[in-house]
Amino acid sequence: MSNVRKVLEQGEGILHLMPSWVPRNFNEPGRRLRLHPDDYYALGMDRGGICERWLGSLARALNGPKTGETEGMSFVLEDPATRSVRLFKDYVDELGSDLIGDALMTMYGTWPTFAKLYDYDKPLFHHLHLTEEKAARIGMHGKPEAYYFPPQYNCSYLGRFPLTYFGFDPSTTKEEVMECLVNFDTKDNRITELSRAYRIQLGTGWYTPAGVIHAPASVVTFEPQWNSDVNTIMENVTMGEVNPHHLLTDCAPEEEKDDLDAIFNQIDWEESTRPDYKETYFRAPRLKSETPAASERWIAYANDWVAAKEVTVLPGQSYTLTDQACYCAVIVQGHGSFGVFECEAPELIRYGDVTGDEYFISEAAAKKGVDIVNASSYQPLVILQNFANNNPEVPAAV
DSSP: OOHHHHHHHHTTTEEEBOOEEEEESSSOBOSOSSBOGGGTTTTOGGGOEEEEEEESOOOOOOOOTTOOTTTTOOEEEEETTTTEEEEHHHHHHHHTHHHHOHHHHHHTSSOOEEEEEEOBSSOOOSEEOOOHHHHHTTTOOOOOEEEEOOGGGTSSOOOSOOEEEESOOTTOOHHHHHHHHHTTTTSOOOGGGGSOEEEOOTTOEEEEOTTOOEEOOSSOEEEEEESOOOOEEOOSEETTEEOOTHHHHTTSOGGGTTOHHHHHTTSOHHHHTOTTHHHHHEEOOEEEEEOSSEEEEEEEOSSSSOEEEEEEEOTTOEEEEOOSSOEEEEEEEOEEEETTEEEEOOSOBOTTOOOSSEEEEOHHHHHHOEEEEEOOSSSOEEEEEEEOSOOTTSOSOO
């Protein structure tokens, strides 16, 4: 028996994952990821501050020429005593259907999604993610994504601008947007003047289709997304920070890097200007089940790509969590046990530390059910799960 299969069996179908930290050389860390204050620049000052933690990731970050070979990719903790680790991708590649199930292997041949916790002190720039069709032209995948705003990571500070811009006001013309692109290298194009902003409500979320331009708020966000890191940034100044020209063109094919019409056409104009945007894409939590011991609420749903759920186990209670597909789980509050593992939401993490808050659950283990115990007499144990698009229980409509 290979060590990979042995580790999965020892975990009874659950893999214990290590934190995967991602720096960015734009914006500033919001310092709410529970990382030690001395470690936000652990990868070097020239790489920028750590602003993201990727969860259950097979994707390598698109992070400039100094990006590490496994930057953004998750590792499995194989032996807590020796702290030996192995790439999560190796587990998916070797175990295949035994880990992620027949449906995902048939459709994609891999685990096609991941989630992140991102934490920026300032809002992000007005940008979009390529559709699957356009991303394929540069050898990448598209990036539809969902957002959920966990109170546990936002209880003390909402950052400098807790509002998100989505799309453009329906009155906006294509000529107005094109003028912003023409002015990218000459003056502040102030493209968000053409948009509409929504104040963030903690404990709720949104879905953002690929091709929709958006500028996310400065709150910590749990983001289930497709397995990609492609961006086109169309705002050239964000709260005084100048965004260099290459951010506009990085994800364009070589022959289109100087073609503003082609870059403009990355925008899904219909979705970006729809008058019922909030009615279509805002996501209030939807109750799945509730017992005296626990509750389950869908927090990302009604799309063709990703899903997520929040599970709350009440103080002193035990609960068997059953799902119809594999998933990644992160503990955001409380402590207890998750299957055969001790679990806890960390208070302070040193870079490189082992934590007890991130797990990947095989399809077989999910269907059998994971036994969870909240060991606290006082606070709930709260878990966020992210799925791909193969869970039949996910609500299909808003």
